Amino acid sequence: MEQFEQLLTCCVCLDRYRIPKLLPCQHSFCMEPCMEGLVDYVRRQVKCPECRAEHRIPYNGVQAFPTNVTLQRFLELHIEITGELPDPTSGQIMERCSVCSEKSYLSYCAHCEKKICEDCKSAHMDILRREITRFNSQIRRSLHRLQDTLAIIEKNSVSLQTKCVYRSHRSLR
Structure with missing residues (x-):
């Protein structure tokens, strides 16, 4: 079971994956905040922390990288087996809301393209x-x-x- 837990753990935040995104080098990371934190917006690329490979960011941002559906299914299976639900704020950091400037756990709004509380x-x-x-x-x-x-x-x-x-x-x- 320990190895199964390791499989479901993101190497960046050391927490259970949340929306695991797959890089072309086949390594996976949480879309937010991990993948977002790896982005070099000046060069429009992301550097894999595991193999150091550099990948161009898709036009629509890191959310356009494919979701690792196998890993996502393992996460769902783990929830079915253990009955434990993931904490939606685990591994997330509190940031200032783009609208009200209050510090909170934020969600990304695709409509206005901002992180909001x-x-x-x-x-x-x-x-x-x-x-x-x-x-x-x-x-x-x-x-x-x-x-x-x-x-x-x-x-x-x-x-x-x-x-x-x-x-x-x-x-x-």
Whole structure:
């Protein structure tokens, strides 16, 4: 069981993997904060701490590296066997929220591309939900207007066709 625990432990944070990302050299690390901490943003590359190989960062950032699905499945299997749930904040460091500047455990918001605390995240999600609802309403109203316009065009088209047929009959006489 000790060897199994070692297999599930990230060599950077020395904690259980959280979203294990696979580098091209086949070594895995937690996406956050470990992989993020290894990034050289100036050179846009990450240096593997195990083999020292340097890898280009994908355009979408470290989250674009493939997830090590085998390791992820082992983590899920370990949870099923032991019944122990991983601590979501273990290995995480407290940082300042990009929105409120409070020190807390942060989550990455893909929408605004910032690290934010749970309070700001829930407020932000509420705002996004309202925006989505507003956009849906606008789309529905626009769709109804388009359908009305299409109905008028179809009606006028039929009327126009009827007039054309009538005129062509009159010209034949």
